[in-house]
Amino acid sequence: MLDELASVLERDGNTHWGSLMRNARARLLNSDYLGIEHLLSAYGGMGSLTDVVLGQSYKDGAIEWKPECDALNERFTVLSSKAWELANAIKRSQ
Template sequence: MGQQTEELIDVLEQLIELLESDGDMHWSRWMRKARAMLIDSDYSGIAYLRSAYGGMGSFNDLMLGQNVAGVGYSWTPRHVEMNDKLEALRNRAAQLAIEIKRSL
């Protein structure tokens, strides 16, 4: 397993922790599956991870810290910090996945 793959696994672990801290189970399961595939040296995990990005309702569209309140939404106190971290991790995961795919 290469250094970039190890870094991607670490980034996925951080994403999982962040997603679950906000109660998101859909995307955290997705990231857990991609992570497990990579740990098993199953590089189809790269394609699986990349399939989360793009299109309506994709991982790119996710915003953390939203609560449904009646007919609208409210934000948790840490939503800006959470979404900044999400954006950084999401972008790093995508970048690493592209770099790993190129090297295979």
């Protein structure tokens, strides 16, 4: 899930959030519970993952939208919501 989420983010040029997802995934693969905390810290608050909108760029001071932006954002929303749900389920089980 996190690998696919990172790929979606990185394909749109969002290396910051993509890197965070890959880091959380690596921690979880190493059975490091901090991966859950790391992932959940990305959600909520100003400038968080929940504020990300994919498929846009700036040209001459104006926002331009990629033709596939609706599908891209829909996939991103599904993946990020599922990642949050799974991380919270793991946190509650601890």
